[in-house]
Amino acid sequence: MEKLILYMNYPFVRYALIVGVLIALCSSLLGVSLVLKRYSYIGDGLSHVAFGGIAIASVANLSNRMTVVLPVTVISAILLLRTGHNAKVKGDAAIAMISVGALAFGYLIMNVFGSSSNLTGDVCTTLFGSTSILTLTMTDVWLCIIMSVLVVAAYIFLYNRIFAVTFDENFARASGTKVDFYNLLIAIVTAVIIVLAMNLVGSLLISALIIFPALSAMRLFTSFRGVTVFSAIFSVICALLGIIVSILAGTPVGSTIVATDALGFALCCATSFGKRRLA
Amino acid sequence: MKLLTVSNLTLGYDNRAVMENVNFEVNEGDYLCIVGENGSGKSTLMKTLLGLCEPLSGEIQYENGICKSEIGYLPQQTIVQKDFPASVKEIVLSGCQSKHGLKPFYGKKEKATALANMEKLGISDLADRCYRELSGGQQQRVLLARALCAAGKILLLDEPVAGLDPQITMQMYELISSLNKEGMTIIMISHDIYGALGNASHILHMGEKATFATREDFVKSDIGKLYISYEQLCERRVV
Numbered sequence: 010m011e012k013l014i015l016y017m018n019y020p021f022v023r024y025a026l027i028v029g030v031l032i033a034l035c036s037s038l039l040g041v042s043l044v045l046k047r048y049s050y051i052g053d054g055l056s057h058v059a060f061g062g063i064a065i066a067s068v069a070n071l072s073n074r075m076t077v078v079l080p081v082t083v084i085s086a087i088l089l090l091r092t093g094h095n096a097k098v099k100g101d102a103a104i105a106m107i108s109v110g111a112l113a114f115g116y117l118i119m120n121v122f123g124s125s126s127n128l129t130g131d132v133c134t135t136l137f138g139s140t141s142i143l144t145l146t147m148t149d150v151w152l153c154i155i156m157s158v159l160v161v162a163a164y165i166f167l168y169n170r171i172f173a174v175t176f177d178e179n180f181a182r183a184s185g186t187k188v189d190f191y192n193l194l195i196a197i198v199t200a201v202i203i204v205l206a207m208n209l210v211g212s213l214l215i216s217a218l219i220i221f222p223a224l225s226a227m228r229l230f231t232s233f234r235g236v237t238v239f240s241a242i243f244s245v246i247c248a249l250l251g252i253i254v255s256i257l258a259g260t261p262v263g264s265t266i267v268a269t270d271a272l273g274f275a276l277c278c279a280t281s282f283g284k285r286r287l288a
Numbered sequence: 289m290k291l292l293t294v295s296n297l298t299l300g301y302d303n304r305a306v307m308e309n310v311n312f313e314v315n316e317g318d319y320l321c322i323v324g325e326n327g328s329g330k331s332t333l334m335k336t337l338l339g340l341c342e343p344l345s346g347e348i349q350y351e352n353g354i355c356k357s358e359i360g361y362l363p364q365q366t367i368v369q370k371d372f373p374a375s376v377k378e379i380v381l382s383g384c385q386s387k388h389g390l391k392p393f394y395g396k397k398e399k400a401t402a403l404a405n406m407e408k409l410g411i412s413d414l415a416d417r418c419y420r421e422l423s424g425g426q427q428q429r430v431l432l433a434r435a436l437c438a439a440g441k442i443l444l445l446d447e448p449v450a451g452l453d454p455q456i457t458m459q460m461y462e463l464i465s466s467l468n469k470e471g472m473t474i475i476m477i478s479h480d481i482y483g484a485l486g487n488a489s490h491i492l493h494m495g496e497k498a499t500f501a502t503r504e505d506f507v508k509s510d511i512g513k514l515y516i517s518y519e520q521l522c523e524r525r526v527v
Contacts, residue, residue, distance in 0.1 A: 045372060166392045173382040176372060183338040183361040184386035184438045231418030232375035 016256055024145045025256075029248045029266070031157035032206045036215075037222035037244030038164050039199055041237050042175045044223040050101065051089060052219040054108035055203045056212035058085045061111035061118075063207075067131070068122040079204050085111075086200035090192055134211070153205060160198055167191070172233050210263035218244065221270035225277040247273050289316040290351050291442060291473055292337075297346030299329045299336055305344055306332055312492055312500035316441065319465070319474045321484040324494030330477045331364075333494070334446050337475070360439025362431050364446050369427075370420065376430050377415045380406055383437030398437075405436040409463065425456035432463070443467065445476040449483065461487060 016022045036052075043051055062078035071077060089103055116132060164171070173181040174191045182188040206215050222240035230236045251266030258265075290313060297310040306329035314320055322330050335341040337348060338361055360383070383405075384398035394402075406412040409429045414422065419430060428448060435443055448464065449457040457480070465487040468474045478484040484491070491506040493499045499511065506512040 045368060047368065169382065169385065169392065169394065172374070172378065173385045176369065176374060176379065176382060177363065177366070179335075179340060179363045179366075180361055180434070180438075181382075181385065182340055183359065183363075183444075184383070186385055227373050231373055231421070232416075233373060233378050236373045 012257060013253065021145065022256060024147075024150045025262070026249065026252055028145060028150055028153045029252045029262075030245050031153055032202065033218060033222075033244040033248030033266075034241055035157050035160045035198075035202050036206055036218040037240045038161070038237065039195065039202060040219035040223040040244075041226070041233075041240055042171055042195060043199065043219055044227075045175050047101075048090065048104075049220050050104050050108075050216065051086070051199060052203060052216040053213075054089065054104035055082055055086055055200055056207060056215040057108040057115070058082050058111040059204050059207055060212045061115035064115035064119045068118055075204070079201070082204050083197055083200040086196040086203075087193060090196035090199070156201065156205060160202065163194070163198070167194075168237075171195070176233075210266055214263050214267045217267040217270050218248075221267075221274050222247070225270075225274045228274075228277040228281040243273060243277075244270075290314075291316055291318075293347075293349045293351065294337075295347050295349075297333075297336070297348065298344040299332045299341075300344045301332065301341060303344065307494060307498055310346070310492075310494075310498040312490075312498075314442075314473060314475065314490075316473055317468070317471060318490055319468045319488045320476070320490045320492060321488035322475070322477045322492045322494065323479075323481045323484055328494040330494055331446060334444055334475070334477055338444065358438075358440030358442070360435035360437075360443040362428075362435045362443070362445040362448055364450060365427070365431075372419055374419050375416050376406070376411060376419060376422075377402065379419055379430055380433045380437060383434035386438055401437050402433075405433040408436070409433045425452050425460065428452065428460060429463075436467075439472065442473045442475065445474065447477050447479065449478070449480065457483065 043049060059078050059082045062081040063074055065081075066074040066077040069077075085107055089107065119132065170181075170186060170191055173186055174188055178188055203215055206218055210218060222244035223236070225243050226236040226240035230239055247269040248266055251269040252262060254260065254269070255262045255265035292314040294310055294312050298305050298308045299310065300306045306327075310333065312320070322333065324330050332341060336343050338359065380402045381394055381398060384394060384401055387398070403412065406415060409432060411426065411429050411433060414426060414430070419427065422430065432445075432448070435445075443464075445464065449460050452460060461483050464474060464476065468487070476484070476488075485503060485507070488503050490500065490502055491512075493501075493506065493511055495511065499506075499509070501509060501512075
């Protein structure tokens with residue numbers, strides 16, 4: 010405990026906690042919709058696209074990687090989510106294709122044109138998240154706070170419409186809801202969150218932040234509101250615990266958070282099983 | 289009062305015509321049943337009526353001020369819905385979506401509408417139950433209640449009895465028929481022509497070509513006779 014209080018005095022630890030919790034919150038909100046729309050793997054796919062973007066940016070020696078990564082990821086997200094069920098290449102196959110393609114090209118580019126002496130280290134960092142969550146600057150933190158406030162506010166404001174679009178796209182469209190617009194919005198927000206979250210858990214583990222909270226909540230709750238609220242709480246608690254444990258035990262941040270999420274999911278499964286046994 | 293006129297409509301997708309020259313009209317209080325073989329374009333017609341598909345040519349005209357937000361639609365169930373965690377109340381309320389404009393949350397009026405429609409379909413005791421735990425017939429009633437929340441004058445039903453057992457099917461038909469008697473205009477797709485013939489006022493048969501007739505005329509027509517004798521044959525075999 011004393012050790013924790015000592016660490017809390019460092020601003021970088023506080024920054025990491027704030028950013029971690031906010032990203033976990035946003036990704037869990039979107040996760041409910043994505044999992045139900047059968048797009049669980051989009052987090053994985055898009056983060057690999059972002060990895061490809063980072064590879065290009067670092068080879069081109071751009072000082073601000075975001076200028077490449079964000080547009081590339083957003084465009085991929087729009088392509089993946091908008092084509093939806095009418096696409097020639099169906100959802101899961103399209104995600105798999107883009108995901109491995111971007112991964113391969115990213116690594117290839119880094120390998121052939123890269124100037125870094127520590128290539129394996131660089132790649133490993135982007136894939137599994139880095140310690141860069143502990144080296145956040147004030148600007149990063151503010152950017153993240155503003156983004157999160159926007160996402161959460163938009164989610165609450167559009168909650169009923171997101172429900173309608175997720176539950177039944179055709180009905181929503183038939184009764185005059187602008188389904189395409191909301192799908193586009195969900196795609197863009199997903200891409201932005203994924204790019205932000207890459208710092209936290211890295212591109213291989215990002216799906217965990219999207220899937221685990223939603224799946225855990227679905228074990229226990231039967232209403233959409235219940236699932237949404239619980240998955241947000243679940244995600245925030247797991248992110249907090251994960252970051253604290255990783256600081257105290259010196260474990261990698263990303264994998265510790267994901268491990269906490271997995272444990273939480275197991276706990277929810279056990280609870281739901283127990284409840285059914287008792288009932 | 290005329291609500292809908294369809295003239296010289298060509299249905300299809302990707303520029304491939306499925307059915308040409310569809311003509312019919314629907315008046316207030318009508319019960320139109322669309323029957324026909326698989327792949328004859330029944331669902332495409334319904335999607336075109338709803339504006340989910342573009343017609344290849346021809347015209348669909350809603351009259352007397354019917355707009356999109358006044359049409360109730362009961363779609364076929366999707367895989368996504370089978371394990372969707374949502375309460376009955378939430379789903380029925382989502383039918384009010386189109387009516388409450390840009391307001392972010394549902395008000396008293398929408399909640400009252402939802403409650404009244406659940407009452408009407410006899411599912412108010414299920415309000416807090418989870419949709420995925422309901423039986424097929426109950427789920428269909430929930431989706432019908434949602435459609436009623438959106439419907440002002442017209443209800444479009446896409447195979448409302450698909451996958452239901454005979455007894456529940458009968459109940460569903462009675463329910464739809466009672467809605468029709470209360471003044472709701474019904475356009476329904478059905479595979480089951482026998483059940484359809486019982487209550488419908490008009491039939492649109494989609495086979496080689498689309499033929500539109502009143503129920504009486506349809507029964508007398510060659511196709512109608514064919515269908516009915518086949519149904520009676522099945523009936524006898526069952527008995």
